[in-house]
Each structure stands twice: as structure tokens, then as C-alpha cells.
Amino acid sequence: MPQITASDLKERIEKRLIIENGMEVANATNKDVYYALASIVNEEIIPNWFNTNQKYASKRSKQVYYLSMEFLIGRLLESNLLNYGMLHAAKEALEELGFHTENVFAEERDAALGNGGLGRLAACFLDSLASLYYPGHGFGIRYRYGLFEQRIIHGNQVELPDYWLKNPYPWETRNEEESVVIQFQGKVHMFKRNDGSLEFKYENTDKVMAVPYDIPVVGYKNNVVNTLRLWSAEPIPGTENERMEENQAFYHDLDHQHSIEQISGFLYPDDSSYEGKELRLKQQYFLVSSSIQNILKKFKKSYHLPLSKLPEKVVIQINDTHPSLAIPEMMRILMDDERMEWDAAWKVTTNVFAYTNHTTLSEALETWPEEMIKDLLPRIYMIIEEINERFCQSIWFDHEELRDEIPELAIISYGRVHMARLAIVSSFSVNGVARIHTEILKKKEMKDFYSLFPNKFNNKTNGITHRRWLLQVNPKLAEVVSDVIGSQWIKRPKQLISLLKYSNDKALLEQFDQVKHENKKLLANYIHQQTGILIDDQSIFDVQIKRLHEYKRQLLNIFHVIYLYNELKENPNQDMTPRTFIFGAKAAPSYYLAKEVIKLINTVASIVNYDTSIQGKLKVIFLENYNVSLAERIIPAADISEQISTASKEASGTGNMKMMMNGALTLGTLDGANIEIRDLVGDDNIFIFGLTADEVLEYYQNGGYNARDIYHTDDRVKRILDQLNQGAFGVHDIEFKDIFYNILYHNDPYFVLKDFEPYLETHELVERAYRDRLTWMNMSVTNIAYSGKFSSDQTIREYASDIWKIKQV
CATH class of the missing domain: 3.40.50.2000 (Glycogen Phosphorylase B;)
Structure with missing residues (x-):
């Protein structure tokens, strides 16, 4: 070049x-x-x-x-x-x-x-x-x-x-x-x-x-x-x-x-109406039909091979269930246009498609009304119906022990077409995106499918490109890393592990600390330009940037902020390391409770940020219109990476990897890729708290948790919830009652109250660690050193060798 x-x-x-x-x-x-x-x-x-x-x-x-x-x-x-x-x-x-x-x-x-x-x-x-x-x-x-x-x-x-x-x-x-x-x-x-x-x-x-x-x-x-x-x-x-x-x-x-x-x-598009749902379905078929037609046309032009050889030259990865209609569309073209028999077309199709599952949330596993597919895509519906019929017959005749489970396994069931089931039955590979996520799929969410197709299931932990998320967004840090260990890590990111040799080098740790502080000053200036709010660049930058969803528990984070504010109001002179809590999140337009949490964060911010009595020890920033470019500004400046989803709910996460790669320390539950981060860096270099996935699933299955018990026995929790209920954070006394009622009358479905005390205790450990700058920077450098494991280069090598069977050209 x-x-x-x-x-x-x-x-x-x-x-x-x-x-x-x-x-x-x-x-x-x-x-x-x-x-x-x-x-x-x-x-x-x-x-x-x-x-x-x-x-x-x-x-x-x-x-x-x-x-x-x-x-x-x-x-x-x-x-x-x-x-x-x-x-x-x-x-x-x-x-x-x-x-x-x-x-x-x-x-x-x-x-x-x-x-x-x-x-x-x-x-x-x-x-x-x-x-x-x-x-x-x-x-x-x-x-x-x-x-x-x-x-x-x-x-x-x-x-x-x-x-x-x-x-x-x-x-x-x-x-x-x-x-x-x-x-x-x-x-x-x-x-x-x-x-x-x-x-x-x-x-x-x-x-x-x-x-x-x-x-x-x-x-x-x-x-x-x-x-x-x-x-x-x-x-x-x-x-x-x-x-x-x-x-x-x-x-x-x-x-x-x-x-x-x-x-x-x-x-x-908004799918709260029938027309909106139909438009989404149209989008999905539009994507897959155009793509499959294009792939087959290119195959015939480039390879001059019979279509029976398609799996030798083509592999199609379905990213979540949205493109699952590619499977019946492939069958349609092979049979209707290319005149293949069903069995021949099925052999080609099931050896071409691989499927990545991205969720354990049952409500996020996509289904469509049977009649909608029948009306909008009549030929595709006929093919799905035939795939379903043959699959159900195979269970009936070959797996007597699962006969009673057929309605829970069928692709068409109770008037709905289940896209994840279609993808599993018709693909040669089904992968989860973090070790725990894949295990939950195999042992719980898709247990029966795993018993039918044990060889299909595998794990490919997500990754991030270190070129954008370190080299591009944090050039000063990348320069220090290259000065210390050479620049080979750019081509071979696992070589970041060489930083461990220098993790106790005081002069080097001070260099890393200086880079972090410069990045924090840049972000503080940007925040001042955008919001008019001055923040302390020496404070702990505590960052939670991701979609706003109840399971990601931004609510737990803002409850902690309210707790700290209550403490400071009672004792403004207490010895507390200043904190800046930074949020970025969009809520789906029709997701009412998520939008209420955004309003709560901003309302708390409007009170906390202008209360001079707390001596500037606490600031709350919500940066609007969170996107990739905003993430690129925030991540290099983060001290703490909030990854606090209810255990078992987050398939993997990649924000945890990006902030780790930039020297932030993870504060999180044992969920998604947090577990793999913990296994690499060790318990001393991460802040873990809260229920485990097994404990959460046990509560869901057998009960035994009562949010009201915590409300009545923990005065900190009671005070926060009463403040919401009584209008302490709103212009009207009904402002945040829905959050209050959702927690207490729907029994805290994401265990915000259950994990509240351990979350507070873990934040105390964070503050104690932050005060010792050399220890903190040792932890930070250790995280950077291990982050090469989460480069998407590693993930892609695994997909290429284990699933796709493609070679470098």
C-alpha cells in the first residue's frame, strides 16, 4: 500500500x-x-x-x-x-x-x-x-x-x-x-x-x-x-x-x-398496529428475497456448478431471526424456478444456512400471525407449512419421548409462526453469543431442540474491532501501548497481553493515567458545550450507555444516584469521591416504562446538578441521541463500565468489551460476556455483584421472591420508592407512580430491589479502589491487556474455521 x-x-x-x-x-x-x-x-x-x-x-x-x-x-x-x-x-x-x-x-x-x-x-x-x-x-x-x-x-x-x-x-x-x-x-x-x-x-x-x-x-x-x-x-x-x-x-x-x-x-417501523406489523414483515421478506436471488445469480455466473454444489461455495449467516424467511425463500427459488425436488432443495438449504441467536428473552423470540404470512407471502407460507409438517412427523415417529412437546417445538403453533424454531430446524449451525448464553439456550430455553440437534449448537462469543474501538477512538492510548509493546498488537490483538509485564511499572501507569485524564477533560468540555453543565474531570466517570430496557436496569443505576443524593443532603461534608454518572440511551417509542426511566434520570439530573449544597460531589448527565459517534467520545473517558443487566438476560454485550479495551473497569452482574471478562482478568480486576443466572432462573421457576419484603425492611429502598410515589422528583405527585407500582405490584420482575444492597456495597469498593491511583491503574492496564481476546478478529476466525469453512484469500 x-x-x-x-x-x-x-x-x-x-x-x-x-x-x-x-x-x-x-x-x-x-x-x-x-x-x-x-x-x-x-x-x-x-x-x-x-x-x-x-x-x-x-x-x-x-x-x-x-x-x-x-x-x-x-x-x-x-x-x-x-x-x-x-x-x-x-x-x-x-x-x-x-x-x-x-x-x-x-x-x-x-x-x-x-x-x-x-x-x-x-x-x-x-x-x-x-x-x-x-x-x-x-x-x-x-x-x-x-x-x-x-x-x-x-x-x-x-x-x-x-x-x-x-x-x-x-x-x-x-x-x-x-x-x-x-x-x-x-x-x-x-x-x-x-x-x-x-x-x-x-x-x-x-x-x-x-x-x-x-x-x-x-x-x-x-x-x-x-x-x-x-x-x-x-x-x-x-x-x-x-x-x-x-x-x-x-x-x-x-x-x-x-x-x-x-x-x-x-x-x-412502529408495529403496534396490524399495518405496522405487516410492514416489518414486508421489510424482512424484501431483504431476504433480494439477497437470495442475488446470491444464486452470482453463484451461477461465477462457479458454473450445479446448484446442488451451492453449500461448497456459499454459506449464509442469519443474524438473529429477522432474516429467517431466507430459508423458505431459498426453497422456493430452488423448487419453483430451478425445478429441484423437495429433498434435493432441502439438502442444499440446510447445508447453506447458519443461525445466530441473540436473546434468551422469550418475548424477543420473534413470531408472526399465521394469517399474515399466508396473506402477504402465500407461497412462502406453503413452504413453511411443509417444513413444519415434516419436522413434526419426524418428532412423532423418531422421538416418542417428545410427542407431548410438539406444540412447543412446532414452527407453526397456536396460530403463530415461530421464526427461531424455523431457523433452528433449517440451519446446520445454531450459535449463542457468550458462553453462559449458549449454555442457557442448551439447558433451558431450547433444551428440547438441543436434544434433537446436539451437534448444531455451539458458542461464538461476540467481539469488537480493536481498530475502531482502540486505535481510532483513543489514539493517545494506542500510541502509549505501541511505545511499550510495539505495534504488532494492531494486527494480532491478543498481543496486548504483553502489557501485563508492565502493569506494576509506576512510570508507565502514570502515563496511562495521564491519557485517561486527558480523555476525561475532552469529554467534560464536550458535555459543557452540549449541556452547559460543568463536571469535575477528577471525578469518577461512571458510564452506562446502551438501549434503554428494563432488563438492562438503568433503573438500578439511577436508584443508586438517588441514594447518594439523599446521603449527601443529610451530610454534605461527608468524605465522598466526586462522581459523574453518564447515561446514553434510546427507548423504543412505544416502550412506556423505558421512557419513564429516561424521564426519571433527567429529572434527578435537573435537581442534583443545580443543588449547590452537595458541593459538586455528584453530577448526572444524560447525553441525548446516543449513537456510534457519541460512543466514540464517551468510551475513552470511562472509569467505570456499568454492565448491570439482570443475570441471564443479556446475551453477551459488546459495550463491556469496548470500555474494557479503553481501560474502564467493569461493574456488573455475572451475565453475558461479563463472565468471560471476569475469568480472564480475575476477581481482583472487576467488580461483580448480585444474583447469578441460576438464582434468577430459580426464582422465575419456583417463586420465593417478594419485593415488598425488601421495601418494608430496607429504609433506603423505602425512601427512594416513596420519593417516587409522593412526587419528590416530579412537578406532579403522579409523575413516577408507574415505576413505583411496577416494582411493588409486579414484584420487581428484573430484581432491582433484590440486587440493590449488593450494588451499593460494590460501589463502596469502587470508591475505595479509585482512591489508590496506582492500584486502580494496575487494574485498568490489566483489563486492556486481556481485551485482545474480545477482538472480533478472534470471533471471525472461529466462525470461519468452525461454521463457515471459508479460507483467507
Whole structure:
């Protein structure tokens, strides 16, 4: 990879501004310079993109396709500059031209293609595939609007449209010539061919065109460029009359073009209505049908092999259940278009698909009304019905001991189609995303499926790309690490373990401490700019940034804040290390209790932050519109990483890994990947508290927990809940009664009160440890040293060797 100097880049930016904008640098805005620099980076990317595809074709490599409804890729300019070895030169060139690098990079809006950990994981996996020379690509949807842009108004979450495509997106290429047609609704007619085989014909279907937009996925300094292909829904070209004739039935309800554009309009449309649910189902089928058609077309063109050989050259990973309809869609195409018999098509399909499960929450295991699938996707429903019939018969005849369990195992049961069951039955691999998560799937949630298919189940603990989450977001820390152990860790992240040799080196620990403090000052300045609130950069930065969900227990965190505030009000002079609690979270628009917790956090903040009597010892910050770019600001400055989900509920978590890699210490339950972090760093370098997964599951199964007992016996808990009930934190005395009633009258379903006392005690240990700076930094460096184990490079190597059977090219 040729080295590009700052002077080269400076000259190219100046030329580009003249050619593209007809302006001198002196008249250019940050946005003008952003597009000029992105265009220059694209000039470097495109030849390598072409060469990568040519190499895969010439080598006839087996390729993996990662199907996901979410790809939370964040901003790409800085990432692409880093991976091309141009970042340092670009920063220098921009400064010489009179521009602040951060302001130029900030012109790029986060690609709003995801919601949380699921989408960020997918983005990390694509990064690792490209950086490790693996032929692997992503398929998703090009949503015009993201989840939503969050604003906090009077403490309440308010959702605004996130139109991230308002300005041209420089990284995408439209490939209209590879568009495919997707069909919904209509009627299916069955005929017998002369040879006795069945033929299926469709009529009066609603047709939609799926147009691909390709985004390059750049490997780290290796000239590999893989592809993230995003599908956009558009009307089929033709006259309006032609479209009306094709879609006459559709016009009775709503405008055809608008209804089509809705399919790729919003990430996770509101599904509280039947129409909203149907739109989500349309999105899922739109993604999988376009992707499977594309994969098969490419296979036939590239390999010149019979489709029976597809599993030798193609593997498709389903990221959660959302793309599970890819399975019956593959069967449909193989049988209806390629004239395969059922058994032959089933053999191909079940050897191509692998499924990743991301949850143990039964309410999150996706199901659809049987009638909805039958109406919207009649042929797909017929295939699912046949898969279900054959599966249930196999249980009846081959597993007599499970006959009574058939309704709980059937893909179609009680009027619902169960997508996780469809994925398990039809895939050759089913993996969980952390060791404990996989064990819970095998022993509890999917115990009977595990008894039927023990060889399918395996674990692949999630990972994060250290290139973005250390090298890019924390360059000062990365520089210190490289000065100490060399830069080989960038290519081989497990070599971070070499830091352990220096974990008692006082001079080095002070260097790490200085970097952390500089990052805290940067975040404190940003918080002051955004909120007007001054925070103490010497205080403990205690961070919880993730989706707002009851099981993630932001409520436990804010209860602790209220407790500390109550203590300080009674004794403002007590010797307490100042704390800054930092939250970032979005709640689903229809998730009332989650939105109440956001309001509570902001209401408590509005009281605590302006109470001079507590002498600045406590601050609460809620940063609105949490996204990848905001995470990149917060994570390098974190001292404490709050990972406090109810044990057994968090499949893995990746925020825990990102903050660990940046030297934060985990305060958490024995849940998800926290367990694996604890096993690596040891009990002395992590703060663990609370119920275990087994204890939680025991309570769920056999009862024995009463939240009211704690309310009546722990005066700290009673005081906090009474404050909520009596309006101490609201302008109206009914403000937070629903939280109060949910805890006491629904028996605290996520064990907030049960874990409250051990949580407080563990925070006392945190404060004691923080006061001894060298001990604290020793713990911090120990965490960084072990974090290489959680690089997504390691995870991808395991997927590649154990599941996908693909080789580096």
C-alpha cells in the first residue's frame, strides 16, 4: 500500500475543490472539504474493490454472506483513512489548510442503519472479515430514515425523524443493473407437469423493485475491499397505467409508490398496529428475497456448478431471526424456478444456512400471525407449512419421548409462526453469543431442540474491532501501548497481553493515567458545550450507555444516584469521591416504562446538578441521541463500565468489551460476556455483584421472591420508592407512580430491589479502589491487556474455521 503524504493530500484536496466546486480553499466550508476528502479516499478504494472481487472470482473462493436487518457502521471517513494508512497525513493536511479535523469529520452523519449491539456487531464482523482477508459480505436494507433522532425536552424523550440521507452519501454506489423484483400477496396456482412434478404460478402479485446500493468495507492496510450491499425499495419502471394494472388491488388501500417506498423507509417501523406489523414483515421478506436471488445469480455466473454444489461455495449467516424467511425463500427459488425436488432443495438449504441467536428473552423470540404470512407471502407460507409438517412427523415417529412437546417445538403453533424454531430446524449451525448464553439456550430455553440437534449448537462469543474501538477512538492510548509493546498488537490483538509485564511499572501507569485524564477533560468540555453543565474531570466517570430496557436496569443505576443524593443532603461534608454518572440511551417509542426511566434520570439530573449544597460531589448527565459517534467520545473517558443487566438476560454485550479495551473497569452482574471478562482478568480486576443466572432462573421457576419484603425492611429502598410515589422528583405527585407500582405490584420482575444492597456495597469498593491511583491503574492496564481476546478478529476466525469453512484469500 503506497504511502500518501500530507503534502500530496493537501494538493489533491485543493485541486478537488477547484474541479468539483469551482472554489479556492479559502472559500470552502467544512462540508466542502469533507466531500473532497471522501472523493479522494474513494479514488484509492475503487481499484482495490474491483481487484478484490476479481480475485475472489478467479480463486473460486467459498464466500460468506451475512444477512442482517441492522448494520450500525457509524461514520466511515476516519475509519477508511485509518485502514488506508492515510489518517495521520489527512489530519496534517487539514490542519495546514486551516481546518479542524474533528469539524470536517463531523460533517458525516452516522449511517442510521441499526439500533444497538446487534447492528454494531454486524459492522465489526464486516471489518474483521475484510481485515483478515476473508471473502465475506453483508446484506441489509438502505433505510432512508434511521430509528429516530432523540431529543430530550422537559426530561422526556421526543422522537424526530433521522433523515441521515438528507445529504449525498459519498460511500455508496447505486447498481441499478443488478436490481431484482420482489413479489407480495397475490394467488398461487399449482399445476402438474408432464413429468409428474409440480409447477407453481403466481398471479395478481404486488411487485417491487429492489435496487442495490453498495458500500465498500475496507480491510486494514491490506488492499482488501469487501461489500455491504443495501437494498432500496422502488416502483418497477413503467407507465403509471401499467403499474396500476399490475397492482390494481393495492390501489384500493393506498398509493402504490408511497407503499413501496415505505418498505425501505424506516428502521423498525412502529408495529403496534396490524399495518405496522405487516410492514416489518414486508421489510424482512424484501431483504431476504433480494439477497437470495442475488446470491444464486452470482453463484451461477461465477462457479458454473450445479446448484446442488451451492453449500461448497456459499454459506449464509442469519443474524438473529429477522432474516429467517431466507430459508423458505431459498426453497422456493430452488423448487419453483430451478425445478429441484423437495429433498434435493432441502439438502442444499440446510447445508447453506447458519443461525445466530441473540436473546434468551422469550418475548424477543420473534413470531408472526399465521394469517399474515399466508396473506402477504402465500407461497412462502406453503413452504413453511411443509417444513413444519415434516419436522413434526419426524418428532412423532423418531422421538416418542417428545410427542407431548410438539406444540412447543412446532414452527407453526397456536396460530403463530415461530421464526427461531424455523431457523433452528433449517440451519446446520445454531450459535449463542457468550458462553453462559449458549449454555442457557442448551439447558433451558431450547433444551428440547438441543436434544434433537446436539451437534448444531455451539458458542461464538461476540467481539469488537480493536481498530475502531482502540486505535481510532483513543489514539493517545494506542500510541502509549505501541511505545511499550510495539505495534504488532494492531494486527494480532491478543498481543496486548504483553502489557501485563508492565502493569506494576509506576512510570508507565502514570502515563496511562495521564491519557485517561486527558480523555476525561475532552469529554467534560464536550458535555459543557452540549449541556452547559460543568463536571469535575477528577471525578469518577461512571458510564452506562446502551438501549434503554428494563432488563438492562438503568433503573438500578439511577436508584443508586438517588441514594447518594439523599446521603449527601443529610451530610454534605461527608468524605465522598466526586462522581459523574453518564447515561446514553434510546427507548423504543412505544416502550412506556423505558421512557419513564429516561424521564426519571433527567429529572434527578435537573435537581442534583443545580443543588449547590452537595458541593459538586455528584453530577448526572444524560447525553441525548446516543449513537456510534457519541460512543466514540464517551468510551475513552470511562472509569467505570456499568454492565448491570439482570443475570441471564443479556446475551453477551459488546459495550463491556469496548470500555474494557479503553481501560474502564467493569461493574456488573455475572451475565453475558461479563463472565468471560471476569475469568480472564480475575476477581481482583472487576467488580461483580448480585444474583447469578441460576438464582434468577430459580426464582422465575419456583417463586420465593417478594419485593415488598425488601421495601418494608430496607429504609433506603423505602425512601427512594416513596420519593417516587409522593412526587419528590416530579412537578406532579403522579409523575413516577408507574415505576413505583411496577416494582411493588409486579414484584420487581428484573430484581432491582433484590440486587440493590449488593450494588451499593460494590460501589463502596469502587470508591475505595479509585482512591489508590496506582492500584486502580494496575487494574485498568490489566483489563486492556486481556481485551485482545474480545477482538472480533478472534470471533471471525472461529466462525470461519468452525461454521463457515471459508479460507483467507
